[in-house]
Amino acid sequence: NYPWPALPSGADPAWLPPAPERGSLRLKLAGVGPLIDTVRAELAELTGAGAGQLVDGTAEADVVFTTADRADELASGDLAGFDVESAEGLSQEGFAVLRQAGRVAVVGGSDRGLLYGYHHWRRQLRNGTAADGPEAEIHAPATAIRMLNHWDNMAVHPVMGQVERGYSGGSLFYADGALREDLTRVHHYARLLASTGINRVALNNVNVGPLEATLLTERLGDVVRLAEIFRAQGIAVHLSVNFSSPMLLGGLPSADPADPDVAQWWSRTADAIYAEIPDFGGFLVKADSEGQPGPYRYGRDHAEGANMLARAVAPHGGLVFWRAFVYNHQQDWRDRSTDRARAAFDHFVPLDGGFDENVILQVKYGPMDFQVREPVSPVIGAMPGTRLAAEFQVTQEYTGQQKHACYLAPLWSQVLGFDFEGEDVGGGESRRVSGLVDAVVAVSNVGADEHWCGHPFAQANLFAFGRLAWDPALAPEDILREWVQSTYDDVELRDVVVELLRDSWQTYEDYTAPLGVGWMVRPGQHYGPDVDGYEYTPWGTYHFADREGIGVDRTVATGTGFTGQYPLPWAARYEQLDSCPDELLLFFHHVPYTHRLGSGETVIQHIYDTHFAGVERVEEMVAAWETVRHRAPAPVAQRVSERFAEQLRSAVEWRDQLTTYFSRKSGVADEHGRHIHP
Ligand code: GCU
Incomplete structure (x- = not known):
């Protein structure tokens, strides 16, 4: 048997809180083996937290967990009525979730597959989709x-x-x-x-x-x-x-x-x-x-x-x-x-x-x-x-x-x-x-x-x-x-957190390094802005900004030839200015600040706009969080609020340093006349 020591009460259980749902499910597990014992311990934890009860022998079950090698044997018993055939040929790590008249069978391709199937079912239990769904879901990992x-x-x-x-x-x-x-x-x-x-x-x-x-x-x-x-x-x-x-x-x-x-x-x-x-x-x-x-x-x-x-x-x-x-x-x-x-x-x-x-x-x-x-x-x-x-x-x-x-x-x-x-x-x-x-x-x-x-x-x-x-x-x-x-339990909290996080990578990119240039971070620690921090170092991480323009020429024609390491069509796309994707422009090309992106904007205006927009977006995130923070467990609420305060402070620092740096370098004013520190 594999019992694990309990987390101290109040500890953050991350995405495995003890009770996905309270209920009266009868759960049955068939099989033997070390990973089957793990599934058994999982089920014991669930039932201990009020999700139902474990049954065995010939007792009727609402949910049966087993492995494909036992499916035949169980076909006349626990798996009677399920579409067992569709679970044939499961890969070792794969699993099937079969449904029949409100009952569910989770069949693993092996005991490992069953463990993965169990967790899949548990997520469905949590979001209320375990019992109703297709008659047979088949899953297998794409990557071994x-x-x-x-x-x-x-x-x-x-x-x-x-x-x-x-x-x-x-x-x-x-x-x-x-x-x-x-x-x-x-x-x-x-x-x-x-x-x-x-x-x-x-x-x-x-x-x-x-x-x-x-x-x-x-x-x-x-x-x-x-x-x-x-x-x-x-x-x-x-x-x-x-x-x-x-x-x-x-x-x-x-x-x-x-x-x-x-x-x-x-x-x-x-x-x-x-x-x-x-x-x-x-x-x-x-x-x-x-x-x-x-x-x-x-x-x-x-x-x-x-x-x-x-x-x-x-x-x-x-x-x-x-x-x-x-x-x-x-x-x-x-x-x-x-x-x-x-x-x-x-x-x-x-x-x-x-x-x-x-x-x-x-x-x-x-x-x-x-x-x-x-x-x-x-x-x-x-x-x-x-x-x-x-x-x-x-x-x-x-x-x-x-x-x-x-x-x-x-x-x-x-x-x-x-x-x-x-x-x-x-x-x-x-x-x-x-x-x-x-x-x-x-x-x-x-x-x-x-x-x-x-x-x-x-x-x-x-x-x-x-x-x-x-x-x-x-x-x-x-x-x-x-x-x-x-x-998280709270429905409104869930929606707001999805809203906050969905595009947060894009937002981070907006207020940090533009157009694929990278590396404008404080050397060593890699946190916070320092546009020239790596510019004259031995690390090979340069942006080459001067008063005319910015970016690394990695073309075959006039640069380091890196674009030539790609097969077609990418080698040609990255090589040519007009086909290089905007978001990677400065990774592949050195261009004047006045160069127009595919979007129609100039590079310098893009730098200004994204940095202002990025900070505004963080402000919105902070405001949205404030409306739901009371719905989160108190320690989570506090930690997230602290982090958001730092994110906003840091985003402002990024915006101010980047906009000032590039306005000084280029001498080009912001089209929208926003305040840029001199
Ligand atoms: C980065 C990172 C190092 C790490 C290295 C690696 O350079 O800053 O801390 O050792 O990657 O991937 O080996």
């Missing part, structure tokens, strides 16, 4: 691997803190250099993830410090404990590993992937892990990136590095997630020929076809680094011989750090739906990002914070990520409704 990466450190890093780019307090897993004693919240976190379909997590930061490196060996016991908790929710754990581990931990003189002693050390280490954790997911590696060690140190390429690790875990069915985030972070700003946007493609595309079957190349969704707006990384369309993962940030490093309400599903949905052959040309599903990747991965936004995510509304992003990874075709607004219905 749906993963979160934790950038959690065990030791507190002097600059990055306990969680790198974490905005939710400390780590859920670690405190003060050790695994937490009390892992109650990890049980609930794992439940929250399973309820959205997440099936893998990496437990430590991709920048692996000396203490964290020991999770592989000395501290494996900590990983065993976490793996047990996640396993009960159908989630496999991974470790981020330091490429120099054979030196750091094994005392070897090198970590050269071509050295047989090195390969052997990794194999032995993997064997030891799998002896303790038979369903261990594998490794996640940041190599030759921002100072991390990697195969380049030994004159080897990334396929050689990745394959050596892959061979260590292959006998156990493990995977290696190898990140494509490799670029020169010590660039000279005077050098206009080096373009960070080109780097991943230049490093990895020549290696296509050279990676082992159990290597997954993990590519950030954009060519730079999680900016509020970037084109889709051309790497994803250029490596047909390599298994790929698209990497996102649920953590809001560049999108308001969970102080700003910024619902990111519309961004992710756009990326996953991007068709490398062009919508109108029609590559269709197979040339969409979602059809080209085996895995959808994101950096988690969760921490020890009492609301899990710092901003209670940032929970919507965590929920939405899992749902979109499961089904990239879901509409972001529908996911938002699902989340709000699961999370």
Whole structure:
């Protein structure tokens, strides 16, 4: 049996509040197995909270939960009358919801599928659609691997803190250099993830410090404990590993992937892990990136590095997630020929076809680094011989750090739906990002914070990520409704929160960086405006604003040639000024402030207008929130109000700094004569 310790009363249950509905449902569960026990514990929690009662034996049930392999056996009993045939051929993670005369059967393709089916039904119970609906709903995930990466450190890093780019307090897993004693919240976190379909997590930061490196060996016991908790929710754990581990931990003189002693050390280490954790997911590696060690140190390429690790875990069915985030972070700003946007493609595309079957190349969704707006990384369309993962940030490093309400599903949905052959040309599903990747991965936004995510509304992003990874075709607004219905009881509150969040990504873009230019943030911390903060740094992140104009010329004709990394029609669309989408104009082109966008506005007027409009929109959000805040649980109400106050302050700061900067640079007045600080 798998009972989990209860959250302390009053703790924020996020989107799994204990009682979706009070009622008299008779619930029956058939089957045995560890994940069946998890479903049983879920049902016990529901009935304990007043949703009905659990029945067994030959008692009649209103809702039956079972797996496809038992469907035949049950056809004459509990499943009599249901359209059981439509549940044939379910995938392992898939499930069917069958309905018959007010009764419901949830049939999993396996016990894991049943767990996902249970949560689907639970959401329907909550929004009142469980009993009436189609006779048979069939669901299966579009992407096999749906993963979160934790950038959690065990030791507190002097600059990055306990969680790198974490905005939710400390780590859920670690405190003060050790695994937490009390892992109650990890049980609930794992439940929250399973309820959205997440099936893998990496437990430590991709920048692996000396203490964290020991999770592989000395501290494996900590990983065993976490793996047990996640396993009960159908989630496999991974470790981020330091490429120099054979030196750091094994005392070897090198970590050269071509050295047989090195390969052997990794194999032995993997064997030891799998002896303790038979369903261990594998490794996640940041190599030759921002100072991390990697195969380049030994004159080897990334396929050689990745394959050596892959061979260590292959006998156990493990995977290696190898990140494509490799670029020169010590660039000279005077050098206009080096373009960070080109780097991943230049490093990895020549290696296509050279990676082992159990290597997954993990590519950030954009060519730079999680900016509020970037084109889709051309790497994803250029490596047909390599298994790929698209990497996102649920953590809001560049999108308001969970102080700003910024619902990111519309961004992710756009990326996953991007068709490398062009919508109108029609590559269709197979040339969409979602059809080209085996895995959808994101950096988690969760921490020890009492609301899990710092901003209670940032929970919507965590929920939405899992749902979109499961089904990239879901509409972001529908996911938002699902989340709000699961999370809050009050109907009016739900409507206003949907209204507030729906376009909040667009609003955030409006008052921050215009037209795809990115990077106008304070260096290091990445919060708040600093237009020239990165302009003369080694990071390769420039906007090149002068008195005439702004933007990065990445064309083949006169710029860095980055547009040439896309297939047609995108290469041509991005190359030509008149076909480049407005929202990405400054990513691809350097243009005069007076250049007219497709919308008819000039660039400078667009900058003024969006910044004024963005702040007005935040003011409206704050006002709308004030009308419903009393309908939210008191701690949520207070936290959201605090965050909105900061969002408004910050949005005003962004508007004022950006409008002043560009009016000074360009000397062009606002057509509408609004006040711009001199
Ligand atoms: C960003 C982020 C870093 C992180 C890096 C990565 O640059 O600011 O904190 O380590 O991405 O993805 O590896």
